Amino acid sequence: xxxxxxxxxxxxFDGLVAVNGIDLEIKKGELFSLLGxxxxxxxxxxxxxxxxxxxxxxxxxxxGYDVAKTxxxxxxxxxxxxxxxxxxxxxxxxxxxxxIGKVHGLSSNEVRxxxxxxxxxxxxxxxxxxxxxxxxxxxxxxxxxTMALVSDPQVLFLDExxxxxxxxxxxxIWEYIAGLKGKKTVLLTTHYMEEADFLSDRIGIIDEGxxxxxxxxxxxKTNLFGMRNMVVSTESLTAEVIADLHSKYxxxxxxxxxxxxxxxxxxFKEIVNHLHSRGVTVYSAALEQPTLEDVFIEITGKKxxx
Amino acid sequence: xxxxxxxxxxxxxxxxxxxxxxxxxxMPVAFxxxxxxxxxxxxxxxxxxxxxxxxxxxxxxxxxxxxxxxxAIELNExxxxxxxxAQEDLENGRISFYLFIPSGFEQAQQTQQTINLELVxxxxxxxxxxxxxxxxEAAGSEFLGVAPLLNVxxxxxxxxxxxxxxxxxxxGIAVYGLMILISTAAGIIAGDREKGFLSRMFTTxxxxxxxxLGYSLPFIPVLIVSTLIYLGVGMALGLTIVGNLGYAFxxxxxxxxxxxxxxxxxxSLVKSESQAGVAWxxxxxxAMISGAWFTVDRMxxxxxxxxxxxxxxxxxxxxxAVINGSPFSAIILDIYWLIGWAVVLFAVGIALFRRTMVS
Numbered sequence: 001x002x003x004x005x006x007x008x009x010x011x012x013f014d015g016l017v018a019v020n021g022i023d024l025e026i027k028k029g030e031l032f033s034l035l036g037x038x039x040x041x042x043x044x045x046x047x048x049x050x051x052x053x054x055x056x057x058x059x060x061x062x063x064g065y066d067v068a069k070t071x072x073x074x075x076x077x078x079x080x081x082x083x084x085x086x087x088x089x090x091x092x093x094x095x096x097x098x099x100i101g102k103v104h105g106l107s108s109n110e111v112r113x114x115x116x117x118x119x120x121x122x123x124x125x126x127x128x129x130x131x132x133x134x135x136x137x138x139x140x141x142x143x144x145x146t147m148a149l150v151s152d153p154q155v156l157f158l159d160e161x162x163x164x165x166x167x168x169x170x171x172x173i174w175e176y177i178a179g180l181k182g183k184k185t186v187l188l189t190t191h192y193m194e195e196a197d198f199l200s201d202r203i204g205i206i207d208e209g210x211x212x213x214x215x216x217x218x219x220x221k222t223n224l225f226g227m228r229n230m231v232v233s234t235e236s237l238t239a240e241v242i243a244d245l246h247s248k249y250x251x252x253x254x255x256x257x258x259x260x261x262x263x264x265x266x267x268f269k270e271i272v273n274h275l276h277s278r279g280v281t282v283y284s285a286a287l288e289q290p291t292l293e294d295v296f297i298e299i300t301g302k303k304x305x306x
Numbered sequence: 307x308x309x310x311x312x313x314x315x316x317x318x319x320x321x322x323x324x325x326x327x328x329x330x331x332x333m334p335v336a337f338x339x340x341x342x343x344x345x346x347x348x349x350x351x352x353x354x355x356x357x358x359x360x361x362x363x364x365x366x367x368x369x370x371x372x373x374x375x376x377x378a379i380e381l382n383e384x385x386x387x388x389x390x391x392a393q394e395d396l397e398n399g400r401i402s403f404y405l406f407i408p409s410g411f412e413q414a415q416q417t418q419q420t421i422n423l424e425l426v427x428x429x430x431x432x433x434x435x436x437x438x439x440x441x442x443e444a445a446g447s448e449f450l451g452v453a454p455l456l457n458v459x460x461x462x463x464x465x466x467x468x469x470x471x472x473x474x475x476x477x478g479i480a481v482y483g484l485m486i487l488i489s490t491a492a493g494i495i496a497g498d499r500e501k502g503f504l505s506r507m508f509t510t511x512x513x514x515x516x517x518x519l520g521y522s523l524p525f526i527p528v529l530i531v532s533t534l535i536y537l538g539v540g541m542a543l544g545l546t547i548v549g550n551l552g553y554a555f556x557x558x559x560x561x562x563x564x565x566x567x568x569x570x571x572x573x574s575l576v577k578s579e580s581q582a583g584v585a586w587x588x589x590x591x592x593a594m595i596s597g598a599w600f601t602v603d604r605m606x607x608x609x610x611x612x613x614x615x616x617x618x619x620x621x622x623x624x625x626x627a628v629i630n631g632s633p634f635s636a637i638i639l640d641i642y643w644l645i646g647w648a649v650v651l652f653a654v655g656i657a658l659f660r661r662t663m664v665s
Binding site: 050051052053054071072075076078080082084086087088089090091095098099100102103104105131151157 | 308311312314315318319322323501502503505506507508509510511512513516663664665
């Protein structure tokens, strides 16, 4: 049985399709990332899986329990860290943890034990007795994740867990999430490429409510699209040459005399010859594997999203 | 006991928020002081004359009717047949003064003897006697003819009620003060919804009744303390509770529960703390037609029916009755009414809250 399974999962808001027939199968213990631009439907998908939104069409189940028909059975199995860090601001860490733990049916002893373990791991023990309204954004985010874990859920939903955090805080959270691999099923949404790349067993790229690509990070970068990057050190690049390259290739970027071209089935020799023929001096040229960001832009396009 | 955990959290959010706590507990004191100061301790309600007619003759009845058509006088119903009943009601503050017609009124009129009436009023308020004496004497002379002479003797009496204005205004002010729990309770739910806290809690296995009970529970100590403050400040300002203090407390407690219940409904319907201000649309008209600020005796009967269907007028009437010495049997229907309303309000609150848990 899959930990998370959706079939043609759809959500419409007043005729606007936010999630459009998503089919997902996430195995037990898998760390799966939903990657997508703003408004792609990531949070709406998570909210349906957490029983906060009723699907307009299609079904979704968590460990075999249908989210629409048996929401309270589902809620017993899941832990959720929402996108906005939502805590009880006038409660301290212990009290916030106890609230979620006890509402999940844990005893006081169990809550204390789990909280101690999690607060220590997340480096929050020193300030555990302070009201959380005095915490920094990073500390609040860490506490929010530990609250999602206090009930020892089988399936964990992390919606943009590192949004707006500094690199140190982000690294701490990544390391913790990475440690959950194989022990918990984690569904994570993010629009940080490196986060999805670093953490995920598999990634689903979601755009305009549909899953447009699905696979491991490596599969997405190499096999699926045949996308390649070429980095060229040049001189005498003119605006006309750059415009010409833009018309031929998916992505062209120029920084400090270095030209980066990304394209599907890119032909190394053809580009070098083309540059020579336009009078451009080529000092060196090399092929590179594309980054996840290259794949993401290739799939979702460059248009701004709101 | 999920509701207990939610309740504990909400209580901590309230008592660790000094502004909110100050508002909730300081308001009863401020309310009482402002209203009593505004009332000025003067005569409450219209000048209405009560009559104790021990003569009970046709002549005395006609005289009473005649008094009723004198423009400045309004007769209170019922007409007492015994002076002792009127005296008891005066001492307990149910009436402000009464005119005593002794037995022998008709005979004295027939034998052309001087008729002596008594106008009994509270000694603390002598102006009423001075105001009414000439009116009654003039009306009597007109009714009876030039002779016999009618003499109204003024008789001040000590009332158990220290301050009539406080006794009249207190129940209404206290009930209005408790009605403010509607907006506070609604605001706390709406605030948690706006901040996303409820959304997070909706991903846990807590049920709708856990939330409604969890959001209501912290207001119970607030309600108890507020009621004690109202009673305490009221007494300090001259409130005299002739009846059972426990009954008065029970009525205010039930009124508070109804207010919290309405707050739960409003909180379930609105999406933000600012929208929770919509609660005032209910509070002010309900207070007005329930007689929180002034008597509703002259209110149109249709509006009286509306007020009668709502809980608050029952709370005000019952508390006024208890304060003035009525027994429990006199308020039992009001108590049932308030309990019924509290049950209905919480049931509706739970049903509405359930709808908000998934969209």
